[in-house]
Amino acid sequence: xxxxxxxxxxxxxxxxxxxxxxxxxxxxxxxxxxxxxxxxxxxxxxxxxxxxxxxxxxxxxxxxxxxxxxxxxxxxxxxxxxxxxxxxxxxxxxxxxxxxxxxxxxxxxxxxxxxxxxxxxxxxxxxxxxxxxxxxxxxxxxxxxxxxxxxxxxxxxxxxxxxxxxxxxxxxxxx
Amino acid sequence: xxxxxxxxxxxxxxxxxxxxxxxxxxxxxxxxxxxxxxxxxxxxxxxxxxxxxxxxxxxxxxxxxxxxxxxxxxxxxxxxxxxxxxxxxxxxxxxxxxxxxxxxxxxxxxxxxxxxxxxxxxxxxxxxxxxxxxxxxxxxxxxxxxxxxxxxxxxxxxx
Numbered sequence: 001x002x003x004x005x006x007x008x009x010x011x012x013x014x015x016x017x018x019x020x021x022x023x024x025x026x027x028x029x030x031x032x033x034x035x036x037x038x039x040x041x042x043x044x045x046x047x048x049x050x051x052x053x054x055x056x057x058x059x060x061x062x063x064x065x066x067x068x069x070x071x072x073x074x075x076x077x078x079x080x081x082x083x084x085x086x087x088x089x090x091x092x093x094x095x096x097x098x099x100x101x102x103x104x105x106x107x108x109x110x111x112x113x114x115x116x117x118x119x120x121x122x123x124x125x126x127x128x129x130x131x132x133x134x135x136x137x138x139x140x141x142x143x144x145x146x147x148x149x150x151x152x153x154x155x156x157x158x159x160x161x162x163x164x165x166x167x168x169x170x171x172x173x174x175x
Numbered sequence: 176x177x178x179x180x181x182x183x184x185x186x187x188x189x190x191x192x193x194x195x196x197x198x199x200x201x202x203x204x205x206x207x208x209x210x211x212x213x214x215x216x217x218x219x220x221x222x223x224x225x226x227x228x229x230x231x232x233x234x235x236x237x238x239x240x241x242x243x244x245x246x247x248x249x250x251x252x253x254x255x256x257x258x259x260x261x262x263x264x265x266x267x268x269x270x271x272x273x274x275x276x277x278x279x280x281x282x283x284x285x286x287x288x289x290x291x292x293x294x295x296x297x298x299x300x301x302x303x304x305x306x307x308x309x310x311x312x313x314x315x316x317x318x319x320x321x322x323x324x325x326x327x328x329x330x331x332x333x334x
Contacts, residue, residue, distance in 0.1 A: 021245070050215040059216035061253065069253060
């Protein structure tokens with residue numbers, strides 16, 4: 001299902017944020033939706049990510065990475081909308097409860113919300129699912145530390161605003 | 176959406192992993208890296224393990240693909256969590272001689288410092304081992320073992 005990107009105007013900005021993270025590029029994470037309230041990210045299946053070789057189920061660590069990224073993007077989006085500024089918030093803690101294994105050969109979706117933004121801390125929660133959000137694979141709760149926007153470098157700011165061409169730390173030559 | 180499946184080697188459900196056999200062999204050879212070779216995700220993040228007497232020390236060598244924050248740069252928090260979770264699984268397989276790969280029930284991590292772009296290490300302590308569930312504590316550090324970058328606790332289903 002393709003959603004009109006105009007409906008969630010922060011989608012492109014959130015995708016550029018996710019693309020700045022090497023691990024997320026490697027996992028092939030795609031931001032499907034982003035708004036001041038939520039972020040929805042797709043994680044495609046890959047045999048490289050298997051954690052349980054006898055079933056082909058992906059490793060819990062991949063779900064944790066998806067949750068951390070989704071929650072972090074939700075914080076970036078919420079702050080961007082509320083203060084028109086860019087902040088990168090490091091994760092303080094993250095708890096993930098695994099309800100059932102992810103089915104192999106299918107994408108996993110991570111839906112995250114930043115439900116409270118205080119002056120120092122951002123509080124988030126997220127759900128990972130495949131077929132329906134009402135039948136979750138995992139549930140996560142995380143808190144993030146807010147740091148001043150000055151900590152964000154110019155190159156990173158430009159990259160998030162879609163002004164810089166190559167991702168940070170990467171030269172133009174392709175591997 | 177599901178029609179674009181790749182045709183590369185997909186493990187089938189019929190291939191049952193002989194966990195105890197693999198652990199036994201690893202113990203005999205004193206090569207626990209052998210255990211990790213069976214898990215694609217362990218290779219994906221590039222983790223290693225070594226045994227020192229009764230202790231297992233896990234290592235996550237610095238790797239560009241594991242970067243999250245590009246400004247510092249720092250390892251992605253999810254990768255640190257995945258590394259620690261995998262460490263706990265191996266710890267349980269080796270010391271509890273589980274018949275199957277333990278399944279994670281919950282995982283709670285506290286990030287204490289940024290995990291910089293260098294080698295990271297982890298050690299695990301099995302806090303309690305019940306009949307069905309085990310509680311494991313995992314610590315992760317970089318240059319100084321007393322300056323943890325993250326600490327986590329997790330529950331696993333074992334059978």
